[in-house]
Amino acid sequence: GENVEQHPSTLSVQEGDSAVIKCTYSDSASNYFPWYKQELGKGPQLIIDIRSNVGEKKDQRIAVTLNKTAKHFSLHITETQPEDSAVYFCAEGDTGYSTLTFGKGTMLLVSP
Amino acid sequence: GAGVSQSPRYKVTKRGQDVALRCDPISGHVSLYWYRQALGQGPEFLTYFNYEAQQDKSGLPNDRFSAERPEGSISTLTIQRTEQRDSAMYRCASTPSTGFTEAFFGQGTRLTVV
Numbered sequence: 347g348e349n350v351e352q353h354p355s356t357l358s359v360q361e362g363d364s365a366v367i368k369c370t371y372s373d374s375a376s377n378y379f380p381w382y383k384q385e386l387g388k389g390p391q392l393i394i395d396i397r398s399n400v401g402e403k404k405d406q407r408i409a410v411t412l413n414k415t416a417k418h419f420s421l422h423i424t425e426t427q428p429e430d431s432a433v434y435f436c437a438e439g440d441t442g443y444s445t446l447t448f449g450k451g452t453m454l455l456v457s458p
Numbered sequence: 459g460a461g462v463s464q465s466p467r468y469k470v471t472k473r474g475q476d477v478a479l480r481c482d483p484i485s486g487h488v489s490l491y492w493y494r495q496a497l498g499q500g501p502e503f504l505t506y507f508n509y510e511a512q513q514d515k516s517g518l519p520n521d522r523f524s525a526e527r528p529e530g531s532i533s534t535l536t537i538q539r540t541e542q543r544d545s546a547m548y549r550c551a552s553t554p555s556t557g558f559t560e561a562f563f564g565q566g567t568r569l570t571v572v
Contacts, residue, residue, distance in 0.1 A: 350500075380558075380561075388565060389563030389564050439558055444556065445491070448501050450498070451500050
């Protein structure tokens with residue numbers, strides 16, 4: 347079955363620094379890679395996604411890169427702010443199945 | 459409210475009892491997903507529906523778990539003869555169309571089996 351490895355499990359940075367979270371997957375048929383942010387007491391919320399025909403996507407301070415050959419994708423947050431503190435989940439999906447497999451999450455703590 | 463609504467927010471039940479968890483998706487959303495999230499883990503797929511049809515139930519752990527969405531809107535996840543290992547956060551998500559689009563998650567139901 348599908349498997350998604352996410353690293354690191356926790357990440358502490360100073361405000362203004364960059365943060366990078368990496369995920370690897372095993373299913374070569376995967377072609378959809380979303381990232382979700384989960385704040386305390388809330389459900390996961392989509393922040394950015396990328397499909398397999400694109401190598402990089404940016405949205406303001408957030409970017410995602412995808413390397414299909416190596417089967418890994420990464421989330422990059424620049425100029426981090428305290429409100430970026432949350433748990434971030436990567437996920438992968440195969441459009442043939444319409445379901446997502448999530449990583450275990452990364453707790454990001456941005457200190458002022 | 460325009461979001462996905464789940465009820466109850468918290469449920470404590472005794473081992474052996476049946477529980478029913480409710481999900482009210484965003485109005486008009488075609489697909490509805492159920493996930494289970496253990497503490498410190500990512501959501502784990504259970505089952506999903508397109509309209510009223512259950513498309514995939516491969517993630518349901520065993521036959522004590524079942525789900526329905528009879529009118530293509532509200533869905534109920536039922537766990538019969540609950541066990542302590544069923545304790546987890548149960549999350550519902552809906553998407554406006556089939557296939558991979560943004561999934562909107564509810565706040566979840568925290569189930570504790572004592």
